[in-house]
Amino acid sequence: xxxxxxxxxxxxxxxxxxxxxxxxxxxxxxxxxxxxxxxxxxxxxxxxxxxxxxxxxxxxxxxxxxxxxxxxxxxxxxxxxxxxxxxxxxxxxxxxxxxxxxxxxxxxxxxxxxxxxxxxxxxxxxxxxxxxxxxxxxxxxxxxxxxxxxxxxxxxxxxxxxxxxxxxxxxxxxxxxxxxxxxxxxxxxxxxxxxxxxxxxxxxxxxxxxxxxxxxxxxxxxxxxxxxxxxxxxxxxxxxxxxxxxxxxxxxxxxxxxxxxxxxxxxxxxxxxxxxxxxxxxxxxxxxxxxxxxxxxxxxxxxxxxxxxxxxxxxxxxxxxxxxxxxxxxxxxxxxxxxxxxxxxxxxxxxxxxxxxxxxxxxxxxxxxxxxxxxxxxxxxxxxxxxxxxxxxxxxxxxxxxxxxxxxxxxxxxxxxxxxxxxxxxxxxxxxxxxxxxxxxxxxxxxxxxxxxxxxxxxxxxxxxxxxxxxxxxxxxxxxxxxxxxxxxxxxxxxxxxxxxxxxxxx
Amino acid sequence: xxxxxxxxxxxxxxxxxxxxxxxxxxxxxxxxxxxxxxxxxxxxxxxxxxxxxxxxxxxxxxxxxxxxxxxxxxxxxxxxxxxxxxxxxxxxxxxxxxxxxxxxxxxxxxxxxxxxxxxxxxxxxxxxxxxxxxxxxxxxxxxxxxxxxxxxxxxxxxxxxxxxxxxxxxxxxxxxxxxxxxxxxxxxxxxxxxxxxxxxxxxxxxxxxxxxxxxxxxxxxxxxxxxxxxxxxxxxxxxxxxxxxxxxxxxxxxxxxxxxxxxxxxxxxxxxxxxxxxxxxxxxxxxxxxxxxxxxxxxxxxxxxxxxxxxxxxxxxxxxxxxxxx
Ligand SMILES: Nc1ncnc2c1ncn2[C@@H]1O[C@H](COP(=O)(O)OP(=O)(O)OP(=O)(O)O)[C@@H](O)[C@H]1O
Ligand SMILES: [Mg+2]
Numbered sequence: 001x002x003x004x005x006x007x008x009x010x011x012x013x014x015x016x017x018x019x020x021x022x023x024x025x026x027x028x029x030x031x032x033x034x035x036x037x038x039x040x041x042x043x044x045x046x047x048x049x050x051x052x053x054x055x056x057x058x059x060x061x062x063x064x065x066x067x068x069x070x071x072x073x074x075x076x077x078x079x080x081x082x083x084x085x086x087x088x089x090x091x092x093x094x095x096x097x098x099x100x101x102x103x104x105x106x107x108x109x110x111x112x113x114x115x116x117x118x119x120x121x122x123x124x125x126x127x128x129x130x131x132x133x134x135x136x137x138x139x140x141x142x143x144x145x146x147x148x149x150x151x152x153x154x155x156x157x158x159x160x161x162x163x164x165x166x167x168x169x170x171x172x173x174x175x176x177x178x179x180x181x182x183x184x185x186x187x188x189x190x191x192x193x194x195x196x197x198x199x200x201x202x203x204x205x206x207x208x209x210x211x212x213x214x215x216x217x218x219x220x221x222x223x224x225x226x227x228x229x230x231x232x233x234x235x236x237x238x239x240x241x242x243x244x245x246x247x248x249x250x251x252x253x254x255x256x257x258x259x260x261x262x263x264x265x266x267x268x269x270x271x272x273x274x275x276x277x278x279x280x281x282x283x284x285x286x287x288x289x290x291x292x293x294x295x296x297x298x299x300x301x302x303x304x305x306x307x308x309x310x311x312x313x314x315x316x317x318x319x320x321x322x323x324x325x326x327x328x329x330x331x332x333x334x335x336x337x338x339x340x341x342x343x344x345x346x347x348x349x350x351x352x353x354x355x356x357x358x359x360x361x362x363x364x365x366x367x368x369x370x371x372x373x374x375x376x377x378x379x380x381x382x383x384x385x386x387x388x389x390x391x392x393x394x395x396x397x398x399x400x401x402x403x404x405x406x407x408x409x410x411x412x413x414x415x416x417x418x419x420x421x422x423x424x425x426x427x428x429x430x431x432x433x434x435x436x437x438x439x440x441x442x443x444x445x446x447x448x449x450x451x452x453x454x455x456x457x458x459x460x461x462x463x464x465x466x467x468x469x470x471x472x473x474x475x476x477x478x479x480x481x482x483x484x485x486x487x488x489x490x491x492x493x494x495x496x497x498x499x500x501x502x503x504x505x506x507x
Numbered sequence: 508x509x510x511x512x513x514x515x516x517x518x519x520x521x522x523x524x525x526x527x528x529x530x531x532x533x534x535x536x537x538x539x540x541x542x543x544x545x546x547x548x549x550x551x552x553x554x555x556x557x558x559x560x561x562x563x564x565x566x567x568x569x570x571x572x573x574x575x576x577x578x579x580x581x582x583x584x585x586x587x588x589x590x591x592x593x594x595x596x597x598x599x600x601x602x603x604x605x606x607x608x609x610x611x612x613x614x615x616x617x618x619x620x621x622x623x624x625x626x627x628x629x630x631x632x633x634x635x636x637x638x639x640x641x642x643x644x645x646x647x648x649x650x651x652x653x654x655x656x657x658x659x660x661x662x663x664x665x666x667x668x669x670x671x672x673x674x675x676x677x678x679x680x681x682x683x684x685x686x687x688x689x690x691x692x693x694x695x696x697x698x699x700x701x702x703x704x705x706x707x708x709x710x711x712x713x714x715x716x717x718x719x720x721x722x723x724x725x726x727x728x729x730x731x732x733x734x735x736x737x738x739x740x741x742x743x744x745x746x747x748x749x750x751x752x753x754x755x756x757x758x759x760x761x762x763x764x765x766x767x768x769x770x771x772x773x774x775x776x777x778x779x780x781x782x783x784x785x786x787x788x789x790x791x792x793x794x795x796x797x798x799x800x801x802x803x804x805x806x807x808x809x810x811x812x813x814x815x816x817x818x819x820x821x822x823x824x825x826x827x828x829x830x831x832x833x
Contacts, residue, residue, distance in 0.1 A: 332721075361705065364702045371701060
């Protein structure tokens with residue numbers, strides 16, 4: 001673009017990077033080479049060190065050793081602002097929007113227009129530039145809308161606009177699709193292709209293998225902080241990639257065990273609340289009921305209301321045939337209902353407390369009868385579940401913030417695995433979890449179902465819903481718009497397109 | 508292959524060192540002060556002086572141990588200074604009526620605990636800011652103290668009451684020190700060894716996650732204020748015994764020292780982070796500041812300045828360490 005003499009082969013070249021946190025070696029002699037204008041997938045299990053390397057590149061963390069070249073020149077950023085000035089932007093795994101800024105203010109944060117040589121803000125000009133940018137990327141949004149009014153997908157788009165408006169030549173996307181539905185993902189891909197045409201290079205991190213083959217040109221794989229290999233996406237198969245990541249073969253992506261459904265455990269009748277209307281369904285013992293739909297179609301809102309996090313305006317719920325009233329998560333838990341929230345940062349974890357405390361928090365009333373805590377027992381029990389879920393951690397006493405994104409998710413699941421509830425609600429349970437652990441979690445779900453638990457699973461990942469559910473309820477704009485049985489999926493009379501069209505309101 | 512640059516201290520790398528300093532740094536500050544004072548004043552290490560330090564921190568110590576519960580749950584209690592005064596006048600009035608020391612003490616603890624409960628309900632039920640609630644309630648509480656005492660200080664009807672402040676269990680251990688240690692043990696058990704303590708940490712650490720985990724938010728937050736109130740009542744007993752009179756105008760500004768002890772001891776204002784032993788260290792450090800400056804002969808005006816600077820230093824340290832967590 002601006003460089004007259006592009007003599008470099010790789011726009012980004014990291015060599016021999018080391019980084020450790022105490023005894024945890026997050027990166028050891030890692031390399032990463034990215035060609036200009038390509039979409040480069042960075043793959044690896046949870047805790048492999050992907051986010052850590054990216055944080056080093058944009059100056060959020062310092063490497064212990066190693067060199068980085070950007071556009072052929074030695075590069076080193078002390079903070080993200082410096083990285084942006086150099087031409088590198090990052091869309092983070094966990095978004096941190098400023099809720100009370102408008103879209104325009106958010107895009108041009110710290111680069112506001114002012115009236116000629118004065119410190120006074122020229123909001124008109126800022127808004128005009130925002131409108132231009134939104135139009136350029138075909139986004140139909142009001143630049144004056146507040147960030148808090150946006151969906152996660154929209155916030156992400158704004159982050160991307162921010163990046164390109166800073167004239168970024170390298171954009172890093174850390175699991176951008178983990179909270180998007182299929183439609184939003186498609187829109188993101190369009191934007192990525194658009195960026196690519198303009199010569200922007202992209203590093204793309206994701207645990208969804210099918211996406212890698214849709215959008216990426218080449219890949220690099222990390223395992224346990226080591227560099228394993230790199231190559232072109234069209235010269236490798238999914239299974240080969242997974243083997244590179246995990247170091248072994250992962251059999252059976254969806255280990256669903258069919259088991260006979262028992263009595264009705266949970267029954268909802270005409271539930272209404274904010275974002276959903278007239279929802280009726282039942283879940284039997286041993287059954288996994290999947291809820292599919294677009295993001296914002298009201299699935300999570302329904303689950304939150306069932307669990308007592310939001311109020312119901314009308315409707316009845318029955319547990320084991322008896323009508324129940326749930327006013328708070330506490331009453332839900334005491335009745336035997338557990339819920340894994342989709343929003344792990346806000347509703348899942350106390351980031352500055354230990355893994356042990358996080359896991360045992362909802363289980364204290366049931367497992368600690370005496371006045372004093374039996375901390376040794378607690379420690380042992382927590383270690384066992386953490387191990388079942390393959391949480392990669394320095395110690396059970398490490399604080400939750402020190403875990404990688406996927407491992408934090410596993411801790412959230414561990415909290416409720418221990419509770420062995422009658423009805424388990426999982427809202428996006430495998431968000432950001434790697435392939436191996438994902439199949440581990442699915443196996444666990446199957447095991448619980450076969451032990452007679454009733455399970456509700458909300459997921460925006462269609463393959464997951466289709467692979468794991470005995471029955472799928474499809475949401476459209478706050479109402480149930482269809483039901484699909486497992487048999488129909490197995491005999492292929494229903495496929496992804498059928499379900500998608502129902503999610504969009506088709507009959 | 509090992510190109511890693513080694514910047515090791517005591518066998519720890521940078522990351523371990525950060526964690527170590529976060530956990531124990533404040534203990535070194537305390538030990539450092541000990542050493543400095545040892546050399547600065549020959550009187551410092553005398554048993555009498557050391558016991559004096561403990562006696563002098565006992566009132567603030569009991570207040571701080573209550574305060575740390577509130578701060579850990581993400582709140583703050585500015586009303587503890589006023590509660591000292593109310594406890595004192597309550598004791599005076601009850602002694603006048605009955606002459607019974609035990610009854611007087613129980614009445615003081617009860618009334619302070621009750622007012623703590625009111626603070627807690629206002630915060631937890633109506634979701635008001637703890638700062639605002641207790642800023643206002645301290646006026647009410649201090650006013651109550653004036654009302655029941657008629658605005659005057661008066662002598663205690665039972666002369667034995669002052670023994671609580673002056674008496675000793677063994678020839679060495681004054682009662683205030685014993686009470687401080689008992690309150691310390693109770694606090695330690697409550698915060699670190701019970702479900703309630705866990706809930707306090709969870710509520711302060713992430714209130715949404717605590718709700719979604721089935722923690723009774725209302726009860727937990729309210730109880731922290733009740734504990735703070737009860738401990739303020741106990742501190743009020745110690746104070747009344749020390750001055751051997753019921754006074755409605757005591758305890759002004761005592762909340763500052765209590766908060767300072769918590770913050771120096773590693774409690775974070777964001778909530779969810781604190782330890783009871785750390786708080787004790789914070790309490791001792793404040794005691795050492797006063798005692799050391801007295802021994803060296805620094806005027807009390809300067810003592811306040813030094814204390815203020817130390818709090819700012821402690822908060823700054825807390826923030827830089829927190830930033831590194833990212
Ligand atoms: N601030 C920190 N303190 C201590 N350990 C950390 C810290 N940040 C990361 N780690 C550790 O470094 C390792 C690599 O983490 P990283 O976040 O880079 O993984 P990741 O590849 O992004 O995984 P995921 O797919 O789950 O997001 C993990 O073992 C993690 O526990
Ligand atoms: Mg990551």
